[in-house]
Amino acid sequence: MSEHWNADVVIVGGGPTGSYLGWKLAQAGSDVLILETLPLEKVGAHIEVIHLDQVRFDEFEIPHPLPPERMHLVPANKVWSVDKSGYFEVRYPFYVVNMPAFVQRLHGYARESGGRVVGGAQVKEVIMEDGYCRGVRGTFNQQPFEARARIVVDASGLISAVRTKLPNDFGVENCPVPAEQTFYCTLELRDEIPAGYPVDNNSYLGSPGYWNKSYGEGAVLGIIAPASVNNAWTALTQWRQATFGEPGKLVAKRAGCSPYRRSPNSYVGNGFIGVGDCVYQNKAFSGEGITSGFTACKIASEVMVKALKNGDVSREGLWEYNVRYFHGQGAKFAGVMMFLFPVNGLPNHEVDYLNRHNIIFCQDDYEYMNFNYELNLPAERWAAICEQLSTGIKEGMFSENSLQLMNALYQKACQVSAHYRAYPVNPSGIEAWSKVTREYWGY
Numbered sequence: 076m077s078e079h080w081n082a083d084v085v086i087v088g089g090g091p092t093g094s095y096l097g098w099k100l101a102q103a104g105s106d107v108l109i110l111e112t113l114p115l116e117k118v119g120a121h122i123e124v125i126h127l128d129q130v131r132f133d134e135f136e137i138p139h140p141l142p143p144e145r146m147h148l149v150p151a152n153k154v155w156s157v158d159k160s161g162y163f164e165v166r167y168p169f170y171v172v173n174m175p176a177f178v179q180r181l182h183g184y185a186r187e188s189g190g191r192v193v194g195g196a197q198v199k200e201v202i203m204e205d206g207y208c209r210g211v212r213g214t215f216n217q218q219p220f221e222a223r224a225r226i227v228v229d230a231s232g233l234i235s236a237v238r239t240k241l242p243n244d245f246g247v248e249n250c251p252v253p254a255e256q257t258f259y260c261t262l263e264l265r266d267e268i269p270a271g272y273p274v275d276n277n278s279y280l281g282s283p284g285y286w287n288k289s290y291g292e293g294a295v296l297g298i299i300a301p302a303s304v305n306n307a308w309t310a311l312t313q314w315r316q317a318t319f320g321e322p323g324k325l326v327a328k329r330a331g332c333s334p335y336r337r338s339p340n341s342y343v344g345n346g347f348i349g350v351g352d353c354v355y356q357n358k359a360f361s362g363e364g365i366t367s368g369f370t371a372c373k374i375a376s377e378v379m380v381k382a383l384k385n386g387d388v389s390r391e392g393l394w395e396y397n398v399r400y401f402h403g404q405g406a407k408f409a410g411v412m413m414f415l416f417p418v419n420g421l422p423n424h425e426v427d428y429l430n431r432h433n434i435i436f437c438q439d440d441y442e443y444m445n446f447n448y449e450l451n452l453p454a455e456r457w458a459a460i461c462e463q464l465s466t467g468i469k470e471g472m473f474s475e476n477s478l479q480l481m482n483a484l485y486q487k488a489c490q491v492s493a494h495y496r497a498y499p500v501n502p503s504g505i506e507a508w509s510k511v512t513r514e515y516w517g518y
């Protein structure tokens with residue numbers, strides 16, 4: 076027998092962003108249905124151990140995690156120099172958290188607030204009527220279902236189960252994330268680590284690998300790599316062997332992927348909203364996407380509640396979500412993405428030079444970026460940095476090409492941030508704005 080559901084809002088995906096958004100909407104009195112393809116207890120199990128910024132729990136009004144969901148609170152992350160002879164500490168506390176337990180807690184809050192959370196419901200089709208997204212169809216326990224709503228939210232992560240099925244003329248980019256803009260992340264969970272290995276949370280300049288705390292005294296070793304999950308396993312094995320050998324006992328392997336891409340130019344259409352990894356709201360400096368996705372969800376919930384109350388769930392009625400996101404976090408991330416990714420790729424001795432002269436790869440800049448989600452590079456500081464780098468060139472420690480590259484990226488990053496802060500306040504300006512956006516990102 077097929078199921079028919081109705082709700083004010085259907086959310087596709089019961090991961091962190093879909094669950095948080097569903098909870099906030101239900102709290103505000105909306106009738107919410109969250110559809111998740113996995114059994115609910117399996118959500119997040121492919122990653123298992125995650126890190127969540129402590130400061131964001133108050134910002135998003137989420138009770139702080141407790142054991143056993145919370146494994147540790149790590150007050151500072153150690154960032155090691157390229158030659159690993161020393162480190163600086165980034166004092167930005169992170170919780171080490173069991174992801175399935177965290178997500179299940181969000182499911183519980185959504186239910187307690189009156190929302191429905193359904194596991195085993197895979198969305199396969201989008202219902203489009205009169206230019207509006209009116210619902211979704213799929214299978215629930217091997218039987219067909221149909222779910223209708225005034226607003227459909229895509230929170231299905233990188234898969235983008237709804238967004239990629241929207242019609243071409245809907246006003247929301249519907250392409251899947253290209254493989255070259257996907258980051259694969261592989262993890263090894265290790266136990267029984269002998270003395271002499273790192274403790275706490277550690278990352279390494281000039282290397283994409285990290286060593287963090289896991290359950291008890293165990294460690295999670297991870298890497299981010301492009302192209303494919305196999306590539307990421309190879310990179311992790313090579314990096315781990317070269318840096319640490321075979322520390323302790325391997326107890327589990329986990330893997331997944333995240334987008335690394337400029338945001339689509341609009342997150343909304345008639346009766347539709349996208350949040351989280353599905354629309355690339357990941358932190359532009361680390362790829363983590365949970366708390367940065369919550370920034371968007373908070374705005375989206377306020378706009379959706381207003382739209383439902385006003386009886387206007389059109390693109391215009393939901394547009395404010397675009398505007399508030401892009402004028403804030405979106406503008407910051409666009410600037411960071413434009414600048415930091417290529418600078419990360421500078422030769423190791425130049426990264427080391429920047430680190431030793433407190434330029435970007437240093438404690439103050441990392442702390443600033445974590446707290447504020449943007450680089451701290453006002454024009455006067457940039458001028459002083461350029462002077463320092465000119466000295467580095469004279470001393471043969473830094474190359475003219477790298478300075479020119481950084482300077483060009485800096486100018487472009489400032490411009491692109493300003494462009495996002497001027498995101499059009501209504502849909503009529505989007506075509507002209509998108510034309511300039513295309514020039515910045517070259518697509």
Ligand SMILES: Cc1cc2nc3c(=O)[nH]c(=O)nc-3n(C[C@H](O)[C@H](O)[C@H](O)COP(=O)(O)OP(=O)(O)OC[C@H]3O[C@@H](n4cnc5c(N)ncnc54)[C@H](O)[C@@H]3O)c2cc1C
Binds near residue numbers: 088332
């Ligand atoms: C190995 C790894 C480690 C990471 N570590 C961190 C970290 O420490 N901190 C951090 O902030 N971020 C981390 N990230 C990124 C983080 O996992 C994502 O940014 C975050 O999970 C995005 O949340 P989301 O709800 O948008 O999407 P997802 O978490 O991907 O959730 C989407 C949900 O939609 C469901 N779904 C998919 N298709 C359908 C469908 N057709 N029908 C119904 N449901 C569907 C999926 O099953 C899934 O449960 C990590 C990523 C990886 C890969």
